[in-house]
Amino acid sequence: MQLPQIRIESQQAILGIRTKNATQEIKQPHADVQIIQPKAELSIETKKGQLTIDQTKAWEDMKLYSPLRSIEVSAQKGKQAWLEGIARRAQEGEQLMKIENGTNAITDIAYQKVKPETLNFNIGWIPSHFSVKIHYEPGDVEIQAQPRKTEINVTPQKPIISYTSGDVTYHLEQRPELNIEFVNLKHTGKGFETTI
Template sequence: MKLASLEIRSTRAQTAQQTERGTLRIKQHQAGMQINHKKDVIEINTTYPKLSIDQTEAFADANLKSGLRLAKEFYASASSQVSEHIAKKRQEGDQMMRIEHGYGGAFSRIAKQNSTKSQPQLHVVNMPRSVDQTKIHFQPSQISFNVPRHVADITINRREPDIHMPKWQTDTYLRQKNSISFQAVGASINRGL
């Protein structure tokens, strides 16, 4: 008689996982920006140049004088000539008074002085006599700038991004159940006994 052996068969349980991953989506909206700036006005001020030419003395050299100036010069010349004439006559009177003291010939000397005249002299001159007689004054123009500075007004509207992140999901399930089976193998029984 042969004894039977017991055969045990078992399978292990197996688990499995299924994962779903979501896609991250980010959408950024453009920020709103406003810039306000006042127009700048540039002011430019200009003064005109001035040129003045005074030719009064140059014309006076050519005897082109105003009536008032001619009168003043004539008065000054006449005053000096009168003073010279008075001084001369006084000197002649002093010479005539000396006749009493025995100085003779005073009349002949006075007559000789009054009869001799100086020889006229010829002078060649330019008109005007000098370039310094014409006075030139120039005042250049002036330019001034006024530029006001305005600061720009900048406003920025910030917009948050839209972020969409779905949840990740993992499912765990039993793919194979565990099992056990028993079987008697190799048993022979003599039933005839």
């Protein structure tokens, strides 16, 4: 007895894939920055201090006068002596008018002219204290500063972008196959015999 059979053998396809990754590079150049700082305007005005020393009184204490002051002092002394002379003569005239009263007017007048002058002596300082006058006016400093703004100029740079696209390739590493066989099985008593 024969039994027909079908044998089917199949081989699957094997697909190979090769990929190349995409690459991207980005470079960012630095921006150009220019900074200009103008100098501030500075104005300084100074007023000098003034020192005044007046030592006129000290020189006068030492009887040292300037020409004009010497004339002024001499004129004052002459005027004072003239007034004292007028007063003395008036007093002597009054004494002489009263001679009839029995006074000794002529003798008194003569004695007053020749009597020694009483001099007073005391300790003194030449020149006298605080005879030198000092006056000081302090100076002044006026500072004016006018700041200037900073000038900043920025030039941005565009980024540099380079892109390489990737790739995908396909190839068939193993072709698909399908084998079909028709087989007859024959029973021989000992087993089955195959006939194609």
